[in-house]
Amino acid sequence: xxxxxxxxxxxxxxxxxxxxxxxxxxxxxxxxxxxxxxxxxxxxxxxxxxxxxxxxxxxxxxxxxxxxxxxxxxxxxxxxxxxxxxxxxxxxxxxxxxxxxxxxxxxxxxxxxxxxxxxxxxxxxxxxxxxxxxxxxxxxxxxxxxxxxxxxxxx
Amino acid sequence: xxxxxxxxxxxxxxxxxxxxxxxxxxxxxxxxxxxxxxxxxxxxxxxxxxxxxxxxxxxxxxxxxxxxxxxxxxxxxxxxxxxxxxxxxxxxxxxxxxxxxxxxxxxxxxxxxxxxxxxxxxxxxxxxxxxxxxxxxxxxxxxxxxxxxxxxxxxxxxxxxxxxxxxxxxxxxxxxxxxxxxxxxxxxxxxxxxxxxxxxxxxxxxxxxxxxxxxxxxxxxxxxxxxxxxxxxxxxxxxxxxxxxxxxxxxxxxxxxxxxxxxxxxxxxxxxxxxxxxxxxxxxxxxxxxxxxxxxx
Numbered sequence: 001x002x003x004x005x006x007x008x009x010x011x012x013x014x015x016x017x018x019x020x021x022x023x024x025x026x027x028x029x030x031x032x033x034x035x036x037x038x039x040x041x042x043x044x045x046x047x048x049x050x051x052x053x054x055x056x057x058x059x060x061x062x063x064x065x066x067x068x069x070x071x072x073x074x075x076x077x078x079x080x081x082x083x084x085x086x087x088x089x090x091x092x093x094x095x096x097x098x099x100x101x102x103x104x105x106x107x108x109x110x111x112x113x114x115x116x117x118x119x120x121x122x123x124x125x126x127x128x129x130x131x132x133x134x135x136x137x138x139x140x141x142x143x144x145x146x147x148x149x150x151x152x153x154x155x
Numbered sequence: 156x157x158x159x160x161x162x163x164x165x166x167x168x169x170x171x172x173x174x175x176x177x178x179x180x181x182x183x184x185x186x187x188x189x190x191x192x193x194x195x196x197x198x199x200x201x202x203x204x205x206x207x208x209x210x211x212x213x214x215x216x217x218x219x220x221x222x223x224x225x226x227x228x229x230x231x232x233x234x235x236x237x238x239x240x241x242x243x244x245x246x247x248x249x250x251x252x253x254x255x256x257x258x259x260x261x262x263x264x265x266x267x268x269x270x271x272x273x274x275x276x277x278x279x280x281x282x283x284x285x286x287x288x289x290x291x292x293x294x295x296x297x298x299x300x301x302x303x304x305x306x307x308x309x310x311x312x313x314x315x316x317x318x319x320x321x322x323x324x325x326x327x328x329x330x331x332x333x334x335x336x337x338x339x340x341x342x343x344x345x346x347x348x349x350x351x352x353x354x355x356x357x358x359x360x361x362x363x364x365x366x367x368x369x370x371x372x373x374x375x376x377x378x379x380x381x382x383x384x385x386x387x388x389x390x391x392x393x394x395x396x397x398x399x400x401x402x403x404x405x406x407x408x409x410x411x412x413x414x415x416x417x418x419x420x421x422x423x424x425x426x427x428x429x430x431x432x433x434x435x436x437x438x439x440x441x442x443x444x445x446x447x448x449x450x451x452x
Binding site for chain 2: 027035060070071074078084100118128129135138145146147
């Protein structure tokens with residue numbers, strides 16, 4: 001289950017071209033399938049990549065470089081990469097925050113609820129076992145409920 | 156993602172055996188005979204009530220001067236009560252034996268008294284109209300008034316006694332019939348409706364339900380344990396992979412820039428130089444700085 005809404009223009013890493021299919025997987029706990037969304041390719045870098053060839057050719061036409069100008073785009077690439085990494089760090093902070101806070105709170109709530117239900121279930125099971133044993137004694141030994149209760153109080 | 160194992164591996168799929176609750180239900184069904192099903196007892200109660208009502212209506216018709224419909228209604232009502240009271244007495248008897256409810260014995264006794272009162276009333280009524288069942292009594296009366304001979308008188312007396320005995324037999328039979336049907340109803344209800352047994356069966360089912368719920372909850376709790384850490388680890392791995400993808404793409408762009416320059420210059424010497432540059436790693440070049448950035452993150 002995805003946690004954040006994805007913008008249509010953004011692409012996740014490593015999933016381009018793959019055909020994704022939503023599959024329902026049954027779990028014992030209600031929110032076990034929660035997970036943060038995939039990391040998204042920073043938009044600025046993606047746009048730069050798309051338009052790179054045109055920009056480079058335009059530069060070459062206008063700047064008239066020679067063989068010693070191989071690093072003519074390195075500065076831009078380096079800055080864009082730094083910015084993309086910073087954006088990725090922001091995404092990482094969001095993910096960690098959501099795991100530690102939102103998802104974790106949901107799971108903690110589920111855990112508390114499940115634990116309480118388990119205790120209630122265990123108590124009812126013990127009570128049922130006792131009641132069942134008492135009724136079986138009444139049924140098979142021909143005694144009455146009051147006899148059994150007196151016997152239990154005596155014991 | 157393709158869904159391959161829809162219901163888990165083959166070895167874990169549901170087998171042909173019954174689940175515990177279903178098995179318990181089928182086991183409990185074996186305790187109940189076909190004649191002990193509530194539907195059959197209801198049908199029998201109504202059927203026997205109709206039979207009793209017909210027997211009762213015969214005498215009601217003679218005894219009451221009201222309309223025929225009222226007679227039928229009263230007869231059916233009395234017959235129904237005579238057949239329903241035993242059902243209640245059977246349940247109260249069980250409750251009194253096991254001491255499941257307070258004063259159940261007193262209520263059972265009250266039920267018996269009510270039944271006996273009503274039943275005695277019907278018997279009394281039938282005996283009161285016994286003459287109606289004495290076959291040929293009207294003819295004998297007529298003959299005795301016409302004939303005066305001593306011998307004939309003795310024969311007539313004998314005939315009258317005989318008719319009287321037959322009438323009594325019919326009265327007794329018709330009186331006992333509602334009692335027998337009521338007793339049959341009581342026995343059926345007594346043997347089929349044991350409240351204690353029903354409680355035991357319900358608790359046995361509840362026990363299985365609770366065991367199943369308990370195992371489900373334990374499974375859910377086991378799944379929740381440690382899942383947060385696992386998720387953090389997974390996210391970190393995906394973060395590192397995303398950073399590597401960005402680095403690789405930037406490296407590709409650097410190489411592409413050099414290729415475009417070589418293509419623009421169209422000079423073999425320049426191409427050689429630029430191709431060599433595209434694959435070398437400069438200590439101050441973006442990859443080295445990127446590595447430093449990754450380490451700091």
